[in-house]
Amino acid sequence: MNLIAIKYMKNLSMLALLFCISFGALAQSADISPQRKQAIDSLALEKVRDLSKYISIIGDKETAYSEANRVMDRAEELFAPDSEMGVSSLSTEEITYYKVREYFQRLMALNYDKVKIDWYDIHYISDLEQQPDGKYVGVVTVYQRFEGTSEDGLTYKDTTKKDITIYVEKKKTQIAGRTIEFWDVMLGDIRVTETSA
Amino acid sequence: MIRLRLFVIVFLLTMPSILPAQIRQGGGSGMDETELYASTKQVNQFFRRFNGEEDQKGKRYYQNDRAYRDVSLRKNYITILFDDDNSGIPNDRKKAFINDVTDKRNPKYLNFHDDGWFAEVSAVFTRSGQEENISLFFKIQPQGQGFEWVLDKATSMQYQQYFGKDSSDQKSFLHPMSHELDFMNLHKSFRNQKGVDFTSTEFKPDYLSIFLYELGNKTIAFKTVKNLKFHFFQCEGWYFQISEYNRPGYNSGWLISDLAPIKNEDISALKAFIYDQQ
Numbered sequence: 001m002n003l004i005a006i007k008y009m010k011n012l013s014m015l016a017l018l019f020c021i022s023f024g025a026l027a028q029s030a031d032i033s034p035q036r037k038q039a040i041d042s043l044a045l046e047k048v049r050d051l052s053k054y055i056s057i058i059g060d061k062e063t064a065y066s067e068a069n070r071v072m073d074r075a076e077e078l079f080a081p082d083s084e085m086g087v088s089s090l091s092t093e094e095i096t097y098y099k100v101r102e103y104f105q106r107l108m109a110l111n112y113d114k115v116k117i118d119w120y121d122i123h124y125i126s127d128l129e130q131q132p133d134g135k136y137v138g139v140v141t142v143y144q145r146f147e148g149t150s151e152d153g154l155t156y157k158d159t160t161k162k163d164i165t166i167y168v169e170k171k172k173t174q175i176a177g178r179t180i181e182f183w184d185v186m187l188g189d190i191r192v193t194e195t196s197a
Numbered sequence: 198m199i200r201l202r203l204f205v206i207v208f209l210l211t212m213p214s215i216l217p218a219q220i221r222q223g224g225g226s227g228m229d230e231t232e233l234y235a236s237t238k239q240v241n242q243f244f245r246r247f248n249g250e251e252d253q254k255g256k257r258y259y260q261n262d263r264a265y266r267d268v269s270l271r272k273n274y275i276t277i278l279f280d281d282d283n284s285g286i287p288n289d290r291k292k293a294f295i296n297d298v299t300d301k302r303n304p305k306y307l308n309f310h311d312d313g314w315f316a317e318v319s320a321v322f323t324r325s326g327q328e329e330n331i332s333l334f335f336k337i338q339p340q341g342q343g344f345e346w347v348l349d350k351a352t353s354m355q356y357q358q359y360f361g362k363d364s365s366d367q368k369s370f371l372h373p374m375s376h377e378l379d380f381m382n383l384h385k386s387f388r389n390q391k392g393v394d395f396t397s398t399e400f401k402p403d404y405l406s407i408f409l410y411e412l413g414n415k416t417i418a419f420k421t422v423k424n425l426k427f428h429f430f431q432c433e434g435w436y437f438q439i440s441e442y443n444r445p446g447y448n449s450g451w452l453i454s455d456l457a458p459i460k461n462e463d464i465s466a467l468k469a470f471i472y473d474q475q
Contacts, residue, residue, distance in 0.1 A: 034259045090443075094321070094421045122233050124255045126241035129309070132341030141238045143230075163239070196444050 032128055032136065036183070040136075041125045044166045044185045047078050048123070048140050051164070051187060054078075055144070056117045059107050072104045080167055080186040087192040089158075095191075112148035112156070119144055128168055136168040137188075143195070163191040237278065237450035240427065241309075243439060246274040247298075248306045266306070271299045280442060280452040294456055298432050305432040310337060310344060313431035317471070319424040322417040329355055329417070331408060334472060350472045351408040357473070360402045362393045369394045426454065428471055430464055 032040065054075035058068050085103040086095045098106065120143040128136040141163050148156045165188030172181050234254075237243050245251040249271035250258050258265040275295045279286065298305040307314070316335040321328050334350040363369065369390040375382050386395060393400070411417045426440045438455035442448070459467060 034257070037257075093423045096421075120230055120233060122230050124238045124242060126239050127257075127309075130343030132343050132345050134342040136343075139239060139241070143233055161238070193443065 040168050040183055044140055047185050047187055048142060048164055051075060051078055052119045058104050059115045059117045061115050068108050076101055078187045080188050083188050085190045085192055089194040090196060110148060113151045114149040116147040138166045140164045140166055159195045161193045161195050165189045232447060235447040240451050243451040244307045244309060246278060249274060268299050268301060278453055280454050281448040283454060286456045290456060294435055307431050314427060314429045317426050318422055320422050321420040323420055324417050351405040352472060356404045356407055360393050371395055434458060436467060
């Protein structure tokens with residue numbers, strides 16, 4: 001997938017965002033209604049799907065270095081500042097912490113001849129809980145299948161569970177002189193666990 | 198026991214049949230996804246399943262939905278929320294628990310924002326280059342416009358070793374006329390004996406303050422989290438614990454790892470035991 005395709009995905013994301021704007025204009029209660037929660041879930045899932053696409057492109061050995069770097073820039077824009085990836089494997093209980101950019105760079109530099117990254121269709125979205133600062137926070141769980149083949153034909157496979165923090169915030173923007181409130185979603189820390197599935 | 202196992206299998210086998218075809222197979226990997234579906238993937242999902250507040254696909258039920266907190270849905274869910282490999286919880290205890298929390302006259306639900314549950318984090322810190330395990334206990338509290346997890350207790354073998362108090366008649370003491378000598382005997386006492394032996398009978402160590410002091414003056418530094426579990430006292434008459442099981446099969450994710458009936462008057466003793474064990 002190239003950047004044109006990514007831009008197409010961005011447009012979808014904007015649609016979801018506008019969808020949320022309409023809900024934002026309709027309901028102004030402090031609590032998030034089930035309808036608005038669904039709209040926010042859709043937007044969060046769009047962002048997670050964007051991230052999944054970016055990870056697949058960054059990990060793909062066919063992706064040119066310059067293209068991978070551009071995609072890393074786009075991927076980083078999905079995240080709140082200072083977000084980290086906490087990674088553990090089946091062989092160790094310990095969590096290793098990486099900055100998001102560092103995680104992408106390590107993914108790009110993996111020493112395989114061929115890399116295949118698939119995402120399971122399954123996802124689970126938590127409730128949204130309000131933080132002390134008024135923002136809402138939730139967690140989206142997705143599963144990724146990785147397959148790396150080295151030059152000598154040896155294949156490494158794993159399935160990882162990714163628990164992705166989402167921050168949901170009500171923001172304001174000016175459109176044609178009117179102030180419109182909308183809900184925006186940013187990704188945060190991600191816990192990556194190797195599963196035995 | 199056989200009947201219970203059979204019931205769990207039947208309930209789980211119905212899960213794949215209600216899933217849309219496109220989610221039964223992984224994205225091109227050819228792997229069956231129903232195991233991932235059955236897994237209790239988040240603590241949030243444990244709450245929802247326990248309360249009967251979501252369908253088998255993870256879609257949230259709200260108060261206006263007919264199936265919201267439905268008794269038979271809850272019974273089915275709670276049955277699969279136990280760690281099947283744990284023979285330490287007898288089946289009759291599980292059954293009594295399920296019947297009690299789903300009793301129509303007095304159903305018991307879990308509430309994320311209420312007291313009566315807390316997290317135990319087994320963390321690794323370094324002290325002078327050496328790794329050390331410290332258990333941290335967190336609870337949820339209201340703050341500002343929302344909620345936050347706050348540190349409530351801490352414990353470590355490193356700390357505990359200094360607080361084993363001698364309660365025998367032969368224990369060290371500061372004699373009752375020490376004050377006339379400007380407590381000059383402290384010189385010998387603190388050099389040769391454990392300080393805790395000179396504390397009052399009411400003294401209780403506060404490991405959290407020691408932990409915060411050591412973290413603040415950089416005597417210890419955080420390294421990683423090794424393990425996490427949650428303790429629940431929200432269902433009156435019961436204590437249970439949940440842990441995460443990362444394994445293949447239909448019995449994985451956040452599951453009940455310990456269950457015991459408990460009287461109200463014994464709760465503080467059990468909590469003290471949990472906070473002090475390492």
